[in-house]
Amino acid sequence: MLCVTYYLSYSVYPPRCLSQMEFQMSQPAPARPTVVVIGGGYGGVHVAKALDDDARVVLVEPKDAFVHNVAALRALVDPAWLPRIYYPYDRLLARGRIIRDRAAKVDAGRVVLASGEELRPDYIVLATGSAYPFPAKHDVDSATAAHDKVRTAHAALSTAHRVLLLGAGPVGIELAGEIKAVWPDKHVTLLDVADDVLGERFRPDLKAELRRQLAGLGVELMLSSPLRDNPPVPPGELRPFTVVTQAGAEVTADIWFRCYGVSPVSDYLVGELAAARRPDGFVEVTPFLQVAGQDRVFAVGDVSTADHKMAGAANRQAQVIADNIRTLISGEGDLRPHEPAAPGIVVPIGPHGGSGQRPGVEDLVAAEVVAELKGRDMMVDRFAGLFDIIPPDPAAAGG
Numbered sequence: 001m002l003c004v005t006y007y008l009s010y011s012v013y014p015p016r017c018l019s020q021m022e023f024q025m026s027q028p029a030p031a032r033p034t035v036v037v038i039g040g041g042y043g044g045v046h047v048a049k050a051l052d053d054d055a056r057v058v059l060v061e062p063k064d065a066f067v068h069n070v071a072a073l074r075a076l077v078d079p080a081w082l083p084r085i086y087y088p089y090d091r092l093l094a095r096g097r098i099i100r101d102r103a104a105k106v107d108a109g110r111v112v113l114a115s116g117e118e119l120r121p122d123y124i125v126l127a128t129g130s131a132y133p134f135p136a137k138h139d140v141d142s143a144t145a146a147h148d149k150v151r152t153a154h155a156a157l158s159t160a161h162r163v164l165l166l167g168a169g170p171v172g173i174e175l176a177g178e179i180k181a182v183w184p185d186k187h188v189t190l191l192d193v194a195d196d197v198l199g200e201r202f203r204p205d206l207k208a209e210l211r212r213q214l215a216g217l218g219v220e221l222m223l224s225s226p227l228r229d230n231p232p233v234p235p236g237e238l239r240p241f242t243v244v245t246q247a248g249a250e251v252t253a254d255i256w257f258r259c260y261g262v263s264p265v266s267d268y269l270v271g272e273l274a275a276a277r278r279p280d281g282f283v284e285v286t287p288f289l290q291v292a293g294q295d296r297v298f299a300v301g302d303v304s305t306a307d308h309k310m311a312g313a314a315n316r317q318a319q320v321i322a323d324n325i326r327t328l329i330s331g332e333g334d335l336r337p338h339e340p341a342a343p344g345i346v347v348p349i350g351p352h353g354g355s356g357q358r359p360g361v362e363d364l365v366a367a368e369v370v371a372e373l374k375g376r377d378m379m380v381d382r383f384a385g386l387f388d389i390i391p392p393d394p395a396a397a398g399g
């Protein structure tokens with residue numbers, strides 16, 4: 001029991017003792033600090049959701065729906081998947097606010113939106129991710145416009161006989177597998193300047209297994225094959241063309257897609273925060289995921305230097321950032337560092353194929369496990385659940 005004497009000018013009551021609860025109720029509730037999360041991709045939505053009960057969360061995102069781009073390539077070959085990979089933001093947060101706008105200028109403690117609205121939050125989380133060429137990611141903010149773009153590309157792709165994919169990393173391999181799963185007779189060429197598929201971080205036996213499966217599907221692999229010039233036709237358009245490699249080999253195709261080129265989105269940083277932006281656009285962070293030189297500004301996901309550019313890594317970082325912001329709010333305890341995971345990946349080749357590697361596990365991930373983890377449902381149920389949505393069955397959705 002807490003004994004507090006209180007006087008009211010008009011009170012005739014004598015001083016009395018208050019219970020702890022009465023005391024707390026008599027005090028003005030401390031204002032909850034404001035956290036502005038800029039960007040509602042994989043990293044941003046997880047931070048916003050995790051802090052919804054602890055702070056006044058404001059999520060700034062120009063798109064009208066979250067895009068589950070992990071499944072974007074499936075939607076290109078089968079547009080019946082489109083309604084399954086766009087989730088409206090309205091049921092993401094129980095208490096927080098979503099502002100449909102784009103951050104135009106962000107400095108420590110100040111966010112100016114494209115509309116001109118200005119926010120002065122206690123904490124800022126940069127979660128603007130990365131851009132990637134279509135169809136892996138989209139540059140349109142309306143789900144309807146994005147659906148139209150995918151359907152147009154699908155129509156073009158479905159009539160093409162020969163497809164050229166530039167870039168034999170995870171996206172190129174996955175797209176080759178998706179195309180072959182729907183149209184086994186199309187001729188698919190997967191071309192890269194590197195001398196192997198997938199990229200340097202991964203194990204040679206995984207690369208060999210992926211090459212084996214691609215060859216089994218009849219995908220033509222052209223490695224160590226830089227082109228003299230880019231295709232003379234925009235990507236995703238049905239128009240036959242021929243390109244020539246520097247070694248003189250000719251490749252003729254009816255359509256092509258660019259399957260490389262992650263570029264971080266951080267051009268809105270100004271003032272003190274611009275100093276943390278590296279020349280390549282990634283934002284330097286500390287082990288606690290604070291932006292370098294800042295206590296109350298954090299960065300999560302693809303935009304940050306913290307980790308591999310993966311949705312899973314963004315999710316793990318989001319939990320660390322939410323914990324660290326809670327620690328700063330309460331003033332109790334220590335910040336916890338983020339520990340990047342060792343390289344691990346699953347690469348589907350169509351709904352039933354693919355392979356992968358897991359940290360500390362000698363055996364490659366078997367195709368049936370890849371199908372279980374990603375290839376079959378493309379993790380749709382897991383992400384739709386975050387938005388309190390039951391995704392429609394693709395068979396029922398109709399193309």
Ligand SMILES: Cc1cc2nc3c(=O)[nH]c(=O)nc-3n(C[C@H](O)[C@H](O)[C@H](O)COP(=O)(O)OP(=O)(O)OC[C@H]3O[C@@H](n4cnc5c(N)ncnc54)[C@H](O)[C@@H]3O)c2cc1C
Pocket residue numbers: 038039040041042043044060061062063069070071072073101102103104127128129130131132136137171265268300301302303309310311312313314374
């Ligand atoms: C085809 C494909 C398949 C993939 N598969 C996997 C997989 O199986 N597993 C895996 O772990 N990872 C996978 N990835 C990687 C994963 O998609 C990325 O790592 C992930 O998108 C990163 O999330 P993010 O939140 O950092 O950024 P993003 O997802 O890029 O989200 C950033 C958000 O910020 C918004 N934004 C941008 N600028 C502004 C601004 N100025 N103001 C406000 N908002 C802004 C954007 O609209 C966007 O919604 C895949 C990627 C691709 C392309």
